[in-house]
Amino acid sequence: MELPSRYNPGEVEDKWYKFWEESAFFHAEPDPKKKPFCIVIPPPNVTGILHMGHALNNTIQDILVRYKRMRGFIGLWIPGTDHAGIATQNVVEKSLAREGLSRQHLGREKFLERVWLWKEQYGTTIINQLKKLGCSCDWQRLRFTMDEGLSEAVLEVFVRLYDKGLIYRGNYIINWCPRCQTALSDEEAPHQETQGNLYYIKYPIKATSKQKPVTRKTKEIESEYIVVATTRPETMLGDTAVAVNPKDKRYKKLIGKILILPLVNREIKIISDSLVDMKFGTGAVKVTPAHDPNDYMLGKKHNLEFINVMHPDGRMNENASRFSGLDRFKCRELILEELNSAGLLEKTEPHLHAVGHCYRCHTMVEPYLSRQWFVRMKPLAIPAINAVKEGSIKFYPKRWTKVYLDWMENIRDWCISRQIWWGHRLPVYYCHKCQEAENQKSTLRLRSGLMVSEVEPSKIENGVIVSKTKPEKCPVCGSSDIVQDEDVLDTWFSSWLWPFSAMGWPETQNSELRTKNSDLEYFYPTSVLVTAQEIIFFWVARMIMAGIEFMDNIPFEDVYIHGTVRDLTGKKMSKSLGNIIDPIKVINEFGADALRFSIVSITAAGQDVFLSDEKFHLGRNFANKIWNASRFILANVSQPIADSRLSITKDDLSLADRWILSRLQKATQGVTEALERYDFNEAAGIIYQFFWHEFCDWYIEIVKPILATGNQLTVTGQEGKATTQFILVEILETSLRLLHPMMPFVTEEIWQKVKPLNNNETKSIMLSSWPTINKNFIDEDSEIKMIIMQD
RNA sequence: GGGCGCAUGGCUCAGUUGGUUAGAGUGCUGCCCUCACAUGGCAGAGGUCGAAGGUUCGAGUCCUUCUGCGCCCACCA
Numbered sequence: 061m062e063l064p065s066r067y068n069p070g071e072v073e074d075k076w077y078k079f080w081e082e083s084a085f086f087h088a089e090p091d092p093k094k095k096p097f098c099i100v101i102p103p104p105n106v107t108g109i110l111h112m113g114h115a116l117n118n119t120i121q122d123i124l125v126r127y128k129r130m131r132g133f134i135g136l137w138i139p140g141t142d143h144a145g146i147a148t149q150n151v152v153e154k155s156l157a158r159e160g161l162s163r164q165h166l167g168r169e170k171f172l173e174r175v176w177l178w179k180e181q182y183g184t185t186i187i188n189q190l191k192k193l194g195c196s197c198d199w200q201r202l203r204f205t206m207d208e209g210l211s212e213a214v215l216e217v218f219v220r221l222y223d224k225g226l227i228y229r230g231n232y233i234i235n236w237c238p239r240c241q242t243a244l245s246d247e248e249a250p251h252q253e254t255q256g257n258l259y260y261i262k263y264p265i266k267a268t269s270k271q272k273p274v275t276r277k278t279k280e281i282e283s284e285y286i287v288v289a290t291t292r293p294e295t296m297l298g299d300t301a302v303a304v305n306p307k308d309k310r311y312k313k314l315i316g317k318i319l320i321l322p323l324v325n326r327e328i329k330i331i332s333d334s335l336v337d338m339k340f341g342t343g344a345v346k347v348t349p350a351h352d353p354n355d356y357m358l359g360k361k362h363n364l365e366f367i368n369v370m371h372p373d374g375r376m377n378e379n380a381s382r383f384s385g386l387d388r389f390k391c392r393e394l395i396l397e398e399l400n401s402a403g404l405l406e407k408t409e410p411h412l413h414a415v416g417h418c419y420r421c422h423t424m425v426e427p428y429l430s431r432q433w434f435v436r437m438k439p440l441a442i443p444a445i446n447a448v449k450e451g452s453i454k455f456y457p458k459r460w461t462k463v464y465l466d467w468m469e470n471i472r473d474w475c476i477s478r479q480i481w482w483g484h485r486l487p488v489y490y491c492h493k494c495q496e497a498e499n500q501k502s503t504l505r506l507r508s509g510l511m512v513s514e515v516e517p518s519k520i521e522n523g524v525i526v527s528k529t530k531p532e533k534c535p536v537c538g539s540s541d542i543v544q545d546e547d548v549l550d551t552w553f554s555s556w557l558w559p560f561s562a563m564g565w566p567e568t569q570n571s572e573l574r575t576k577n578s579d580l581e582y583f584y585p586t587s588v589l590v591t592a593q594e595i596i597f598f599w600v601a602r603m604i605m606a607g608i609e610f611m612d613n614i615p616f617e618d619v620y621i622h623g624t625v626r627d628l629t630g631k632k633m634s635k636s637l638g639n640i641i642d643p644i645k646v647i648n649e650f651g652a653d654a655l656r657f658s659i660v661s662i663t664a665a666g667q668d669v670f671l672s673d674e675k676f677h678l679g680r681n682f683a684n685k686i687w688n689a690s691r692f693i694l695a696n697v698s699q700p701i702a703d704s705r706l707s708i709t710k711d712d713l714s715l716a717d718r719w720i721l722s723r724l725q726k727a728t729q730g731v732t733e734a735l736e737r738y739d740f741n742e743a744a745g746i747i748y749q750f751f752w753h754e755f756c757d758w759y760i761e762i763v764k765p766i767l768a769t770g771n772q773l774t775v776t777g778q779e780g781k782a783t784t785q786f787i788l789v790e791i792l793e794t795s796l797r798l799l800h801p802m803m804p805f806v807t808e809e810i811w812q813k814v815k816p817l818n819n820n821e822t823k824s825i826m827l828s829s830w831p832t833i834n835k836n837f838i839d840e841d842s843e844i845k846m847i848i849m850q851d
Numbered sequence: 852g853g854g855c856g857c858a859u860g861g862c863u864c865a866g867u868u869g870g871u872u873a874g875a876g877u878g879c880u881g882c883c884c885u886c887a888c889a890u891g892g893c894a895g896a897g898g899u900c901g902a903a904g905g906u907u908c909g910a911g912u913c914c915u916u917c918u919g920c921g922c923c924c925a926c927c928a
Contacts, residue, residue, distance in 0.1 A: 662864070
């Protein structure tokens with residue numbers, strides 16, 4: 061058999077992938093006689109291209125599902141993509157901008173057409189890249205978070221939660237991205253250490269008649285002031301009070317006095333509240349109820365006015381008087397200048413603080429008062445906490461359990477409405493007539509066109525109809541003047557249903573066709589979720605809550621959290637930093653097997669991965685080693701192994717034979733155990749060590765003379781060539797099966813050439829069974845003797 | 852302000868429940884293109900396992916403190 065001396069992955073990978081896919085080896089159907097093993101893919105963004113994080117994430121999943129299939133499970137890996145609301149909308153808007161267009165120009169409908177077009181064009185890129193990686197997903201089950209079934213699930217869930225009082229609408233300070241112009245959840249606005257300034261501003265105290273003696277000293281008295289410290293001076297335009305701590309002796313006398321808000325000359329009151337920290341700044345805090353969560357609370361408590369001074373795009377609005385129209389940061393500069401020249405800026409101190417930033421565009425988020433929809437999380441969290449505490453769901457590595465529990469125990473309500481167009485539109489309808497009436501009862505004193513009424517959470521609002529389909533008439537007043545809410549749902553509102561929506565919920569559940577064999581019945585809960593640390597709150601936690609709430613069962617049993625892929629300096633790989641290594645380039649250069657084996661070898665459980673190009677040499681060289689060892693064996697074993705060899709006993713074997721067979725048992729055991737506990741680098745290390753440094757370096761070398769000359773006396777004793785050939789094939793074939801989950805392509809290529817020697821009829825190594833340990837071949841004595849010999 | 856992770860040969864990292872001379876990949880030195888493989892083989896140099904203390908017959912491995920990096924969470928403006 062003529063084989064090149066170098067393994068050429070490019071020639072074989074596509075061929076075998078096509079073969080597997082066309083043979084439907086990835087497709088799984090429920091089989092009551094077998095146990096299920098199911099993974100749902102963390103759906104990549106439709107706009108996405110494969111990065112090293114995906115490569116790691118999906119390699120691990122593929123290893124698991126291939127391994128489990130070989131162990132006799134019905135292995136199902138459900139693939140899919142995520143519509144990724146804000147991210148995708150941003151990408152399409154950028155491409156429109158290059159044509160000199162904006163989504164506002166196009167209008168909602170036309171814009172959505174463009175996004176769907178984009179999705180059709182680019183949505184399959186990452187799927188094809190996953191195939192290059194070798195992922196054995198059941199592509200017949202490919203889902204998209206906005207396809208019909210999944211959209212149905214979203215509506216179903218929204219309505220159910222609303223009916224239960226777990227979804228409500230209200231005016232709150234939320235994270236607002238002025239660039240994306242939408243509300244964000246707390247998770248979508250991660251805090252970032254930011255170097256800012258603390259500005260100390262003098263607010264003059266208004267002279268009372270009593271304090272105003274009829275002398276020329278008037279001016280002096282009027283110049284008394286209180287100093288507040290702020291990091292965002294532009295929000296002072298919306299101040300409606302200054303607060304001090306009631307215990308603060310410095311300010312006790314001033315409580316209740318009136319201040320003149322500089323620049324706008326509005327009168328505001330000094331109030332007292334124990335929330336104020338006496339030690340921070342001057343101990344006096346400006347209160348801007350429409351632009352800060354704490355101030356919002358104070359505003360409600362003390363019945364202050366809520367003045368929104370900003371447009372949704374971050375420019376100042378008409379409430380900012382002459383600053384109206386200025387960008388928020390430009391406005392800040394100008395205000396500081398004016399305060400300074402008026403002698404009202406006492407001092408400026410550098411101040412390091414954590415500020416929220418949009419996770420999609422990194423713009424500094426603005427705490428902004430607006431009316432949004434929320435999910436009340438506490439009731440959902442309680443059973444989800446218990447599921448983990450009781451051990452129904454286990455995290456690997458364990459330490460993430462605490463991270464999960466800490467977050468869940470302090471969970472806050474989830475802001476789910478987004479002011480964008482791409483996504484699931486809220487199944488919420490408003491009756492115009494009923495709303496008008498409701499607006500009369502506004503309890504908030506708002507000075508902004510944005511807000512309507514303040515609604516107590518969980519109270520059903522008049523004029524609001526939540527329904528999966530558009531109602532013809534208002535059930536209250538009968539009016540047909542009904543409009544749907546303009547907003548769409550947070551992208552994660554569909555992702556959190558993924559483990560069951562991807563299996564057909566809710567149709568499957570309602571359908572009469574539901575049988576013991578239905579997917580949900582058979583494959584749910586899934587076996588393991590493989591994901592990265594940064595997505596625990598966004599996704600993992602919420603899936604657990606949704607699973608328990610809607611399926612009455614956990615969505616997965618194990619959660620394997622792998623590390624983050626970084627460059628050699630420790631930075632996260634990202635396009636914007638320009639430090640990415642493109643997996644497709646690595647595959648083209650070294651092969652998918654090399655990529656897979658390398659990345660898994662250097663990834664210790666849950667530890668971050670630091671990558672560089674050279675690290676892929678490890679896998680490439682190993683693939684080549686496997687290739688050449690096989691080449692050697694195939695060249696020396698041309699006839700099928702006689703069946704009689706299969707019943708070989710120890711007495712027929714030399715020391716080297718007994719040793720390598722014993723080592724094979726140990727390797728099999730080691731790899732199996734390592735995979736069972738998600739210890740992938742250990743599994744890779746064991747098979748690498750065995751194959752290269754034991755099988756190739758020692759056994760093959762010892763055996764060469766026998767193969768060269770037939771029966772011959774060797775250091776290890778009288779030896780039969782046929783026995784040696786049998787063992788070579790045996791070790792090689794078993795090693796290939798141990799390696800297959802990690803290196804599917806090269807193992808298939810060689811296995812197909814080896815199988816005739818074994819008289820094996822199986823169509824693919826994929827379908828062969830996982831090696832078992834034969835205790836009869838464990839031979840400590842031979843191992844000790846070989847160690848002595850090797851020294 | 853909480854929490855977590857990491858500090859082991861030049862570099863990048865493994866080291867299960869504490870046990871004989873601490874491993875791998877890569878790099879380096881020397882010799883080999885020997886008929887599977889130079890993406891290779893053989894031989895070799897190189898580490899007082901961040902610091903200090905403690906537990907123990909025995910610690911890279913457990914406890915305490917400290918130092919230096921990194922990450923996550925957090926409504927002191």
